[in-house]
Amino acid sequence: MRTPSTGRETVIEADPDRIYHDRDTDEEMEVIGKLLPLSPSPSNLPWTLENLRFCNWCEQLAQKDLNDCPTCGRRMAPLGS
Numbered sequence: 001m002r003t004p005s006t007g008r009e010t011v012i013e014a015d016p017d018r019i020y021h022d023r024d025t026d027e028e029m030e031v032i033g034k035l036l037p038l039s040p041s042p043s044n045l046p047w048t049l050e051n052l053r054f055c056n057w058c059e060q061l062a063q064k065d066l067n068d069c070p071t072c073g074r075r076m077a078p079l080g081s
């Protein structure tokens with residue numbers, strides 16, 4: 001997040017529905033970067049290309065050792081089908 005006038009940048013765990021204000025200037029802060037949440041995952045595989053597959057429901061990436069898609073929660077088709 002950045003305060004437009006001062007350029008002060010803060011990294012916070014932000015709620016996407018909330019508007020944040022700079023502590024000093026009370027300006028509305030603009031979001032300049034987002035980190036993708038590494039959601040807690042039942043998979044032990046590292047998030048690398050060779051360990052990932054596409055969910056047949058939502059087309060999002062999921063680790064190959066998971067049966068249920070971490071994005072849409074649906075049961076994915078067996079690999080190789």
Ligand SMILES: [Zn+2]
Pocket residue numbers: 055056057058059060069070071072073074
């Ligand atoms: Zn899915």
